[in-house]
Amino acid sequence: MWQAGERSAPVKRESGSGALSLSVLQRAFEQSGESILITDARNRVVAVNATFSELTGYSAAEILGEDPKILSSGHAEPEFYKLMWQSLLQDDFWQGEIWDKRKDGSTYPKWLSISVIRDEAGVVQNYVASFNDISASKDAADRLAHLAYHDPLTQLPNRLSFETQLTQSLRICAREGRQLALMVIDLDNFKNINDTLGHHIGDEVLQRVAHRLRECIRSSDLVARLGGDEFVVVLPEIDGPIIAARVANKVQQTLADSYQVDGHALYATPSIGISLFPTDGQDAATLLRNADSAMYHAKSVGRNNHQFYASRMNAAAGERLRLEGALRLAVAAISPESCEFSLHFQPQINALSGQVIALEALLRWNSPILGSVSPLRFIGIAEETGLIQPLGDWVIWEACRQIRELKLRGFDKIRIAINISAHQLRHENLLLLVRGALACNELQPSDIELEVTESTAMQNTEITLGVLDQLANMGVLLAIDDFGTGYSSLAYLKHLPIQHLKIDRSFVTDIETDANDAAICAATIALGHNLGLTLVAEGVETEAQREFLCRLGCDVLQGYLYSKPLPFDEIVTYLQARQTLSE
Ligand code: C2E
Numbered sequence: 001m002w003q004a005g006e007r008s009a010p011v012k013r014e015s016g017s018g019a020l021s022l023s024v025l026q027r028a029f030e031q032s033g034e035s036i037l038i039t040d041a042r043n044r045v046v047a048v049n050a051t052f053s054e055l056t057g058y059s060a061a062e063i064l065g066e067d068p069k070i071l072s073s074g075h076a077e078p079e080f081y082k083l084m085w086q087s088l089l090q091d092d093f094w095q096g097e098i099w100d101k102r103k104d105g106s107t108y109p110k111w112l113s114i115s116v117i118r119d120e121a122g123v124v125q126n127y128v129a130s131f132n133d134i135s136a137s138k139d140a141a142d143r144l145a146h147l148a149y150h151d152p153l154t155q156l157p158n159r160l161s162f163e164t165q166l167t168q169s170l171r172i173c174a175r176e177g178r179q180l181a182l183m184v185i186d187l188d189n190f191k192n193i194n195d196t197l198g199h200h201i202g203d204e205v206l207q208r209v210a211h212r213l214r215e216c217i218r219s220s221d222l223v224a225r226l227g228g229d230e231f232v233v234v235l236p237e238i239d240g241p242i243i244a245a246r247v248a249n250k251v252q253q254t255l256a257d258s259y260q261v262d263g264h265a266l267y268a269t270p271s272i273g274i275s276l277f278p279t280d281g282q283d284a285a286t287l288l289r290n291a292d293s294a295m296y297h298a299k300s301v302g303r304n305n306h307q308f309y310a311s312r313m314n315a316a317a318g319e320r321l322r323l324e325g326a327l328r329l330a331v332a333a334i335s336p337e338s339c340e341f342s343l344h345f346q347p348q349i350n351a352l353s354g355q356v357i358a359l360e361a362l363l364r365w366n367s368p369i370l371g372s373v374s375p376l377r378f379i380g381i382a383e384e385t386g387l388i389q390p391l392g393d394w395v396i397w398e399a400c401r402q403i404r405e406l407k408l409r410g411f412d413k414i415r416i417a418i419n420i421s422a423h424q425l426r427h428e429n430l431l432l433l434v435r436g437a438l439a440c441n442e443l444q445p446s447d448i449e450l451e452v453t454e455s456t457a458m459q460n461t462e463i464t465l466g467v468l469d470q471l472a473n474m475g476v477l478l479a480i481d482d483f484g485t486g487y488s489s490l491a492y493l494k495h496l497p498i499q500h501l502k503i504d505r506s507f508v509t510d511i512e513t514d515a516n517d518a519a520i521c522a523a524t525i526a527l528g529h530n531l532g533l534t535l536v537a538e539g540v541e542t543e544a545q546r547e548f549l550c551r552l553g554c555d556v557l558q559g560y561l562y563s564k565p566l567p568f569d570e571i572v573t574y575l576q577a578r579q580t581l582s583e
């Protein structure tokens with residue numbers, strides 16, 4: 001395809017041709033795997049080879065006499081071409097990557113080399129351009145880079161990419177005296193979704209979260225996934241904390257909407273911690289650590305909110321350490337003679353007869369160092385540190401001992417409900433312990449009831465289910481606590497060997513004013529009854545709530561309306577008073 005052979009002598013450079021004949025050179029040109037295009041001194045095309053036509057879609061006839069400009073994709077700035085021509089005039093050579101356009105309009109990257117051919121007098125005769133389509137190797141390289149720097153699930157930048165970009169942004173901010181905000185976002189209750197509905201649903205939620213985050217953050221800001229349900233946002237150009245707070249509000253609002261996945265309406269609200277450059281740290285590691293502790297603070301003050309890092313956060317961390325230290329000491333010091341722990345008891349009332357049918361044992365800690373500490377504060381720490389094991393064992397022994405005391409005082413039809421944490425259920429040792437405690441106190445299995453929270457029960461590991469089954473086979477009653485706060489379906493409950501369902505206090509609180517809560521209670525009671533379960537309502541505080549729940553057919557009521565949790569002696573007095581009343 002040496003189309004313009006007669007009109008020009010494109011390979012005239014004698015120095016390079018040596019002893020080769022013109023026809024050999026001509027064949028080399030025609031058969032070259034590279035696309036070659038030759039122009040004359042006015043930069044009009046005088047020759048192209050077959051590979052050129054294959055790649056660009058232009059036949060020789062179509063391109064001859066044209067300016068190679070018609071191949072340009074228009075992606076490059078005029079400045080780019082200016083530099084290219086400068087280099088050609090100075091060095092007689094240029095090479096680089098450039099995007100061109102095929103005849104059909106599609107664009108592609110090519111690696112282009114241009115040489116200038118001059119005559120003996122140094123006058124430009126021709127320009128010889130040779131090039132390759134490099135899309136394939138560029139794609140492969142891009143894909144590799146993408147894999148190394150992105151999270152495969154959400155396609156967001158990963159931790160490596162985030163750290164590199166944050167370090168870069170910090171350098172610019174330091175140089176230009178600008179502020180930067182770093183946000184760590186952790187999803188509330190995500191573990192629940194994963195544990196109860198499975199990882200594929202969890203993955204889907206993470207993808208949706210990533211998408212919503214990307215949509216609500218400016219494209220110049222960075223959104224990355226650090227792993228699990230933890231995301232980060234970097235705002236590299238802010239005028240002050242107020243801007244960061246505004247963005248955090250927007251993130252909260254955006255993520256708070258429900259996610260419809262596989263017929264489930266799921267919620268994954270965020271807890272957000274924010275640290276600022278330069279006040280909260282000068283480098284990426286410090287800023288991340290501080291945003292992280294701010295995020296934990298956000299979790300501890302009730303989730304679905306944002307908190308700035310501040311020195312008081314250190315105080316909170318110190319406070320937690322103090323609590324953990326004191327708890328370790330207290331658990332180690334448990335003995336039959338003295339103990340910082342005690343049990344309080346709250347009655348559960350049969351809604352129809354008004355009789356006390358059970359007492360829930362609730363753990364209390366009176367620390368000589370810290371005073372009285374709420375279980376809401378220390379149970380979580382006991383679970384994280386493994387202290388729940390010995391502490392939970394103590395609760396079971398103590399509860400059984402006190403049932404015996406009750407029986408000795410004539411109350412032999414009252415069951416005691418004991419709260420069991422997920423950690424305890426994971427150990428077969430629980431069975432031995434329950435058997436031992438019952439036997440030592442001459443009790444029947446039906447004298448106790450174990451409460452496990454909904455999310456614990458749904459961690460349907462074989463061990464958990466196995467332990468629950470064995471407890472049920474022994475004749476121990478089982479209840480699902482705080483029902484409605486997890487994501488289990490009532491249908492799933494069919495597979496659990498439970499008898500009681502405790503509707504979470506949060507639904508009871510607004511039962512008269514919030515139509516949703518009322519509807520949830522009504523549906524739970526009706527469906528629970530269909531499954532043969534006894535329904536217990538927690539946190540009944542008012543007469544109106546009681547009436548409402550009775551109308552819905554709730555079987556058992558528990559709450560301040562009847563009694564707060566009381567120490568053993570006071571609960572005995574309470575039981576005696578009610579007994580006298582009903583006689
Ligand atoms: P829970 O098992 O759902 O216990 C019910 C909680 O609601 C108790 O709080 C109780 O005092 C409170 N409550 C009962 N009626 C009312 C009411 O009418 N209004 C209001 N506002 N609150 C009411 P408490 O005693 O602070 O216990 C909190 C949680 O700590 C328990 O929730 C349980 O999850 C955990 N917990 C307590 N003792 C133990 C224990 O021995 N072992 C384990 N693993 N967890 C325990």
Ligand code: MG
Pocket residue numbers: 360419451481
């Ligand atoms: Mg409970």
Ligand code: MG
Pocket residue numbers: 481482502504505538
């Ligand atoms: Mg509860």
